[in-house]
Amino acid sequence: MKVTKIEALEKIANEIRIDIIKTVYNAGSGHPGGSLSCADILTVLYFNQMNINPQEPKAEGRDRFVLSKGHCCPALYSTLAKRGYFKEDILQTFRKIDSNLQGHPDMNKVPGVDMTTGSLGQGLSIANGMAISSKMDSMGYRVYCLLGDGEIQEGQVWEAAMTSSKYKLDNLCVIVDNNNLQIDGDIQSVKGLNKIEQKFESFGFNVISIDGNNIEQIIDGFDRAKMTKGMPTAIIAKTIKGKGVSFMENNVAWHGKAPKEDEYKLAISELEK
Amino acid sequence: MxxxxxxxxxxxxxxxxxxxxxxxxxxxxxxxxxxxxxxxxxxxxxxxxxxxxxxxxxxxxxxxxxxxxxxxxxxxxxxxxxxxxxxxxxxxxxxxxxxxxxxxxxxxxxxxxxxxxxxxxxxxxxxxxxxxxxxxxxxxxxxxxxxxxxxxxxxxxxxxxxxxxxxxxxxxIYDENEQFELGKAKQIGKGEDGTIFATGVCVAEALKAKEILEKKGVFVRVVDIYTIKPIDKETIIRCAKETNKIITIEDHSIYGGLGSAICEVLSEEYPKKVTRLGINDTFGKSGNAEELMKYFKIDAEAIVKNFGM
CATH class of the missing domain: 3.40.50.970 (Thiamin diphosphate (ThDP)-binding fold, Pyr/PP domains)
Structure with a gap:
């Protein structure tokens, strides 16, 4: 079920954004800002790029995805539900006592979640282990890892980046959701990342810069990553935190809180336009 | 042995x-x-x-x-x-x-x-x-x-x-054909004057102490706790019932280690005084291993002294 039409993918991404607002609203907590910023990236991965079969979520040869910024799981859960891994009505149990949809993703509870994440900075190392396994077993599967930009303040990310490069993991594609905001404010004021592209370049990555809210550019980025041999790829995706909801866009207050009823209605009405 | x-x-x-x-x-x-x-x-x-x-x-x-x-x-x-x-x-x-x-x-x-x-x-x-x-x-x-x-x-x-x-x-310590089982402890000896629960490098020290004590007429058993978790509650409780004095010894802090694990089991199942030998709320220091075990009192000599010998 590969979706190739840009408009169709944009429509899916918009539906995922509606789900994000609904699930976070119903949960009464969660992380809408960073979930909205990466919705287009997840849409392209699961509906256009990855070699996966929702009927066989544990298939050995499947492509893998590690959501290193695990707090943005509302986007992942919605994507997986829309892709057919589980029923969409389960989404509204998010963060509830009897739900499998934990506040951060649990691989043992949710079909399609390839790795449990939540503590930032660990996903790229995990993705490396998967990508090396793919090569050792000549399986040919690709591994995708989505990092937050604030997340790359974690030193382990750079330990892992050296590993990706050492093992020439051309089956690995890292995406940095570069929305420029983290909980305590804008990234440059909290602890500046300076030149992200040059950082990854100097760590031995093929670096591709894109507009991470532009479906066409995202597809092109992943296509170019696939053609790169002998080195890992890092896609630096410039995104807008809170993308799609006017009052959440570029507003750090929406990193980790749920909308109130009036805010919820306004957000949904904007997305349903 | x-x-x-x-x-x-x-x-x-x-x-x-x-x-x-x-x-x-x-x-x-x-x-x-x-x-x-x-x-x-x-x-x-x-x-x-x-x-x-x-x-x-x-x-x-x-x-x-x-x-x-x-x-x-x-x-x-x-x-x-x-x-x-x-x-x-x-x-x-x-x-x-x-x-x-x-x-x-x-x-x-x-x-x-x-x-x-x-x-x-x-x-x-x-x-x-x-x-x-x-x-x-x-x-x-x-x-x-x-x-x-x-x-x-x-x-x-x-x-x-x-x-x-x-x-x-x-x-x-063991013969090549010795049998072990994950989750079980290994009891060495049947002495009823005391049990020495030991782990890691301290097991050999406990066995040395056992020999020294035997010569002095004190008969102890050594229990080698090689699985810390899940711990062998059955053996721990049985030995506590069968022997008088209980000592634990480990190359680890006395907080949270083997001694604590034994106390957790016994305090709930068979309350009894336990003496914990280990590193007593301090960091280590340079020296050779043998000197350090003596310095921090996690050797055979420390065990023997705890039996009043």
């Missing part, structure tokens, strides 16, 4: 993992630039394509091992205990134990018996930290034979394990 021959359990690990590599091609080994010290170099020489030197990046090593485990590999990840359980604690917790992944953490250079490197390298808290983690099984072998058994046996468990190994050479 063959107390005359000495081997460090890290050496036993290196040899055992090489043997295991031959039997099971899913076995891979990761190290963090310490393969000559942890002895994983023995595996690396035999199976270079299944050995991953992660450089001085312990956190990366543990999470990478977790990634391997999701793809069906059986990773054994090694570094010094202070850098595994300490530096990479969050990775062990969140990348390995919470998702219940099949990663074997084999941490060498535990305890003050690391010796001259001193306090920064002497891990005294790992049993305490590791045994609080759900899903993780914790092992602390006492000699060469037992280490080989544990390294092989844990490959058959689908889940995370932590194995605590020593730098210093210690006596070979």
């Amino acid at each position: 063959r107390l005359d021959k000495k081997i460090a359990t890290r050496q036993s690990y290196g040899e055992a993992i090489k043997d295991l590599g031959k039997e099971n091609e899913n076995i891979i080994v990761l190290d963090a630039d310490l393969s000559t010290a942890t002895k994983t170099e023995i595996f690396a020489k035999e199976y270079p394509n299944r050995f991953f030197d992660m450089g001085i990046s312990e956190q990366d090593m543990i999470s990478t091992a977790a990634g391997f485990a999701t793809c069906g590999k059986i990773p054994y990840a090694s570094t010094f205990a202070v850098f595994a359980a300490g530096r990479a604690y969050d990775q062990i917790r969140n990348s390995v134990c919470y998702p219940n992944l099949n990663v074997k953490i084999c941490a060498t250079h535990a305890g003050i018996t690391v010796g001259p490197d001193g306090a920064t390298h002497q891990m005294l808290e790992d049993i305490a930290m590791m045994r609080t983690l759900p899903n993780l099984k914790v092992f602390s072998p006492s000699d060469d034979v037992q280490t080989r058994f544990i390294i092989k046996e844990i490959s058959k468990i689908n889940g995370p394990c932590y194995v605590r190994l020593a730098r210093t050479a210690t006596p070979v």
